[in-house]
């Protein structure tokens with residue numbers, strides 16, 4: 001990749017082509033301004049050898065460091081190795097720039113069983129999620145031992161990265177499930193405009209953002225005092241694949257759609273307000289004393305004031321997996337949220353949404369994932385999982 005693009009002016013001029021630094025205190029791909037495309041993968045570990053797993057994580061790290069900088073996965077590259085051997089890069093990103101690629105790794109609860117001597121390292125915060133009312137989870141697209149979130153501005157770059165990690169991991173891990181996403185459904189920086197989800201509403205307005213330094217310390221990053229020292233500087237990831245009943249939604253009146261979210265569809269302002277970033281007034285009453293923002297509106301039930309200040313850093317993507325054979329789009333939201341402790345953040349928020357959210361008539365949770373994402377890597381001598389395995 002790099003070899004073919006070095007020095008080309010268009011790549012240098014386009015901000016979405018630029019690389020994101022791989023090393024740092026925290027993993028990239030969490031507060032990094034959300035890129036437009038996603039390929040998320042969850043692996044089962046198939047080797048029984050701890051040493052083999054660590055070797056693979058080291059190989060993955062080297063490949064990830066290279067690919068995020070717009071280089072081939074291996075040092076020989078797609079074309080530079082022996083003609084008698086399979087190339088150490090698959091080649092479909094040749095000529096493409098880094099495209100803001102970030103690769104973020106996480107470890108699922110199942111990795112902490114008795115296979116790799118990690119039982120005592122399982123953080124209390126990585127407690128299995130409870131079953132929520134209405135859940136219709138499919139085990140074959142849920143869970144997993146290790147996840148990698150690839151985000152980029154070019155879908156080919158994100159897919160190339162996941163494909164090469166799967167290739168390197170052959171015989172040690174197998175892909176359990178993966179998900180493509182397009183069109184970010186959140187802003188993670190105040191410099192970004194708020195995008196829209198497939199229901200047509202602005203999504204990500206009241207999200208945790210990279211500029212909120214004090215709140216990120218309080219709500220996003222695991223602190224050394226939180227219990228599992230190996231997770232300090234890391235964050236917990238919850239994924240939920242949420243199918244939307246799009247065709248029914250499209251027949252709902254605009255006023256009902258706005259009541260469901262508690263925001264208007266055009267500006268994204270809270271009902272009763274004018275501008276997108278106006279604070280919602282949950283006490284406001286309309287004619288006849290009815291609440292302006294309904295008691296069962298999504299933003300009322302999910303708002304930090306309903307949960308003792310608990311927040312999430314949401315980073316989800318739209319998905320369309322074709323159609324379902326019954327004339328309906330197989331589409332929805334691949335919800336992604338990072339947080340310091342899911343027991344205090346995702347779980348109570350989702351418990352309330354699952355019980356009372358008027359949006360439930362139009363959605364169904366069909367997959368779920370929970371992963372502990374370790375801190376960032378210091379330098380080229382470091383590797384994914386070092387703090388866990390040493």
Ligand SMILES: C=CC1=C(C)c2cc3[nH]c(cc4nc(cc5[nH]c(cc1n2)c(C)c5CCC(=O)O)C(CCC(=O)O)=C4C)c(C)c3C=C
Pocket residue numbers: 197199201202203204205206207240242244261263298299300302303304311312332333335346349350353363
């Ligand atoms: C458990 C957490 C959440 C799930 C699951 C969830 C699903 C979901 N959300 C939307 C669309 C919107 N969500 C909005 C706000 C919002 N959502 C959550 C949490 C979950 N959403 C939070 C914490 C918030 C912020 C609430 C606040 O502080 O005001 C909005 C409004 C705009 C915004 O602030 O982002 C929309 C729109 C869908 C479509 C969906 C499932 C398919």
Ligand SMILES: [Fe+2]
Pocket residue numbers: 298302
């Ligand atoms: Fe939401």
